[in-house]
Amino acid sequence: MGKQLIFKKDKEYPFSVIRLDRKKLYGWKESEAYDENGEECIKADIDPSGTFIIPKGGKALGILDKNGNWVEKKMLKAVYKDGRDAVLLPSVFDQPVLLEKTVSVEEFLDHLIEAVYLLEPSEGSEELIGRVKECEEILTFAFNYREGYESSPAFLLESKGRLFVLVGYPCVFGFSGLEQIAEFGIEDEDETEEAEEELDFSMM
Numbered sequence: 001m002g003k004q005l006i007f008k009k010d011k012e013y014p015f016s017v018i019r020l021d022r023k024k025l026y027g028w029k030e031s032e033a034y035d036e037n038g039e040e041c042i043k044a045d046i047d048p049s050g051t052f053i054i055p056k057g058g059k060a061l062g063i064l065d066k067n068g069n070w071v072e073k074k075m076l077k078a079v080y081k082d083g084r085d086a087v088l089l090p091s092v093f094d095q096p097v098l099l100e101k102t103v104s105v106e107e108f109l110d111h112l113i114e115a116v117y118l119l120e121p122s123e124g125s126e127e128l129i130g131r132v133k134e135c136e137e138i139l140t141f142a143f144n145y146r147e148g149y150e151s152s153p154a155f156l157l158e159s160k161g162r163l164f165v166l167v168g169y170p171c172v173f174g175f176s177g178l179e180q181i182a183e184f185g186i187e188d189e190d191e192t193e194e195a196e197e198e199l200d201f202s203m204m
Contacts, residue, residue, distance in 0.1 A: 005119065005165070007156075008096040013128040015119035015163065078149050086149040094147070099156065102137035108155055113168040121163070133158040143167045 007013045022028070033041040045054040063071040078086035121129065132139060143154035143165070154167045 003093045004122070005092060005117075006096040007099050007128060009099040009128065009131065012096055013125040014122040015125055016122065017165075018118045018120060020116045020118055088147055088149060089142070089144050089151055091144050091146050092141075092154075093145075097141050099139050099141065101140050102135065103140050103155070104137055108138050108140075110171055111153060111155075111168040112171045113166045114152075115167040117165040117167070119163040119165060129158055129161060129163055132156055132163060 003017055004014045005017050007015070035041055042056060044056065045059065046052065047054060063073065063076070065071050078088075080086055139156040141154055141156070142151035144151045152167050152169055154165050157164050157166060
């Protein structure tokens with residue numbers, strides 16, 4: 001059985017979670033390469049000098065301190081920009097998610113969506129589908145697939161009798177208002193005339 005996401009709104013509503021991706025929606029294709037003997041080729045990397053072949057699984061990420069010493073991940077500590085210790089946030093699967101906050105459609109559209117999850121209701125959870133459909137605004141909550149120090153805004157939407165969770169992040173736009181004065185970078189006439197006088201056509 002997959003992970004269950006439990007929503008709480010007066011009572012608890014458990015749902016199974018299925019992530020939707022392009023492969024499930026549109027399918028996919030793979031390319032395979034074979035040598036002259038019909039043996040499948042295995043992808044490998046070459047080091048920057050071009051002298052060493054690195055097979056699959058031969059590379060990994062590591063952390064070094066300023067002196068070049070290896071640092072174990074368990075020795076690291078997360079902090080905020082102001083130096084305070086960062087708070088570890090639980091996964092949404094570790095405890096019920098309270099459905100208390102809503103946003104307008106305009107606020108929802110100001111987000112770029114990175115992941116979409118289909119929710120399959122458990123017995124007795126179908127009631128929440130109707131409640132979401134009747135909601136005038138869009139229910140939102142903080143989403144962490146696994147525990148971490150940052151969460152993403154998630155939105156609970158109903159479509160054709162099914163519930164979906166859309167996870168994304170705010171899209172920040174820079175707008176220029178009508179009251180702002182535009183600067184066109186107009187050159188000073190004296191400087192332009194002086195530059196024209198200095199032109200040497202023999203160099204052309």
